[in-house]
Amino acid sequence: MELTGAEIIKAAAMIGAGICMGFGAIGPGIGEGFAAGKACEGVAREPENANLITRTMLIGQAVSESTGIYSLVIALLMLFVIK
Amino acid sequence: MIDAYAMKIASLVGAACCMGVGAIGPAYGVGYASSRGCNAIARQPEAEGQVIKTMLIGQAVTESPSIFALLVAFILLFNAPAVIGLAPLCALIGAGICMGAGAFGPGVGAGFANAEACEGVGRNPDSETVLLRTMLIGQAVSQSTSIYALVIALMLIYVV
DSSP, X not given: OOOOHHHHHHHHHHHHHHHHHHHHTHHHHHHHHHHHHHHXXXXXXXXXXXXXXXXXXXXXXXXXXXXXXXXXXXXXXXXXXXX | OOOHHHHHHHHHHHHHHHHHHHTHHHHXXXXXXXXXXXXXXXXXXXXXXXXXXXXXXXXXXXXXXXXXXXXXXXXXXXXXXXXXXXXXXXXXXXHHHHHHHHHHHHHHHHHXXXXXXXXXXXXXXXXXXXXXXXXHHHHHHXXXXXXXXXXXXXIIIIIO
């Protein structure tokens, strides 16, 4: 079975998509968990401010999530757009 | 050059990467949460029941990325599609790396949230409900990246 250049590119894109989404998920996962942990600490200290703290946590997590979404977009591009 | 044996080797390598790396993060997270739970109980033994409840609920969520990794590893081992070629071969390895590494971060992160919630329940057992809510919201957001990784891994195996 002869391997063509296009096939090799497609194969590299498959591994690339896996590495991209896999390693891209590490950072946001840890970062968002860190935010959630500190929010729990804050709620334990001042339960009456729970809504405010949860809101701040969600805003921070949304920003932290953005890099995970970049990875997702690049992985999908590598899966379906690269020929 | 690429035959059914090569495809089988690729799925074995993919499954090993997936479950091997994917077990690290959740295991660390669960262990960290239980260590902080022990701390909280040592400081305030009368809140033991509430701390253990919070710890177990949070640990169940923390474990879920490793269960995704287990699922993908089983799929790679027993249910990989029988297509032969370089691109499908790389897709099997890629799926393993994707779900393996993708389970690491959310596992650590969700464990961190769980740990702080245990500590908080120990310090302030009256606010257990609101702490549990905050912890679960935070863990759910933190899990989202592992769900992205699961989606990409399944697409690599079945769609492409």
